[in-house]
Amino acid sequence: MFSRHPDTMKTPCVSLLLGVCVLLLSAPTVSAVSLSVSPNLQQFFRGSSSVYLSCVDDGQTADGWTVKRTRGGLTEDCGAAGSEFSRINSSFCALGLSTGGSFLCVSSSGKQSDEVSISVSEGSVILEIPALPVMTGSDVTLYCTPKEGERRKSYFIRDNVPLGSGPEGKWILSTVQRSDEGLYSCYTDIHPPSPQSRLRVRDLLTPLYPPLSAPPPSESVLRLFCHLVVLCLYCISTGLLLSTCCSRKTPNKPAVSMEMSQHDGGGQGLAEDGDDVTDDDTDDVTTEHAF
Template sequence: MKTRCVFHRLGVCVLLLSGLTVSSVSVDVFPNVQQFFRGDSLSVGCADVQTDGWTVKRTLTNGNTGTCAEFGRIDGSFCVVNGLTLGASGVYWCETSSGQQSDQVSITVTDISVILDIPALPEETGSDVTLRCRVRDGSTVKAEFIKNSRTLTSVPVEEWTISVDHLSDADQYSCYVPLVGESPSSSLRVKGSGSLSGTTISVIIAVVSLVVLVLILVLLLWKKHKGDSDSSPPVDVTYADVTIAQAANRRDKHHGEAETVYAGIKTNTEGAEDVTYSHVVIKGQRSSRRNHAQSSDPDVVYSSVRPRNT
């Protein structure tokens, strides 16, 4: 699965899942049972694999993990394991080269003279499952069926049917044949229960990544909109009723432009650009040298400018 960075603003790098393809990866078992006698054969297949590079893997009860090339042989879409040994007990699953995994199936190999026919693959909710007890010659025999160490039948019967509606992965089933022995215990799984498969995890990652991407895009758009709002040009403002305090010019020799100081200008609009002054009242002080005051412009101080409300 490839990733690439498409945004790097605000210190955030958004990763897009490029070329994301979620193919269906499921495991198949033949025969579809969990318990085997030592020496039996088992075939584990990868169904609905849409890409090359798949393999069957297993993790034994001792914790060792291996691929089909180490414990079996490839035959079409199946990994065939002949002559099962007691050490072959564990969980088996399919895995692609991209890391997608199927559900796991539990396999038990025993030397006991009786085994329980219980499906290895998960069952659909609402269906019924029939349990049987089998001996080494392959025939089914009457037995007492047991759930969580409690006998379900008062007398030996050929089979026992249970509903999948109220199953729990914690429930353990076995069968007991008088004068022969009791089978190993196994649980019956329902589709959708147990741990998430690799395909499901890939879908979750894709959805979460898309949600994060949308949130980042919304954040960037909000930041951009806020910046545009802050930098918008100011509106035109008209100042009215301006009072100017005038001081007499004591310098006779200067006839240039008066020095002007703006102070105390109050507006009701921030950042005015175009300003029009109207209704200006100039207050002047008498000069000791009237001819000098008339010959040059006075220094002007703008103060107490009050904007007219429009």
């Protein structure tokens, strides 16, 4: 009789478990960390008070994350020498308003949060618009604020299309929907247009702060295709491993056949006179083992 080592029988199952672990570990990790901006605005006048930026996770400071700024194709860490982009602690920074840029949180492993753009204007009017995404169904108020003097009647534009005018430099977006997303600006009768800033809207069923910046459409299609290929390969390999586990059965027990022949060829286990067959009545006994 031949026997198989237990480790040999366990190999396909162990391989299957390792495959599942590798798939889970290789899946993209979604981060809930987002960039917080205070005050929650995108446009500021040059030389005004500082803006404070921090990396937060569910309202708490996220350790191990750093605020970074991108401008002119270069990326700058918070607290860089000789910069107005100063560090208060590991995840909290203050931005002196001399230059703007795009800001985001980056972890030590390279994960990134969403980006927030901040404009520093030398003009005479700015648009006060939220820097962070707003939820669908909420009300948002935009203000056209001059550098000097009181707010006055202002005109608001979205994606270069006039929306209308608002008294006291105010425009209210009621029950915001995704269709309200776009580039907004404003101007008055005596002030040129402000810089453009994008209003971002998030559905109630999606995170308020997307963990990763939205990839270009071509990259999204490629990523979807890669995920489908990986899923198909995983299903095929899993099926093969399961079939291998099921096909490995315990070896058949050895067949043993007994062939007995009587001395005179006519005995069938009992003598003709009804007496039991004795050892003397048996000519020979042949035992055949088939393995």
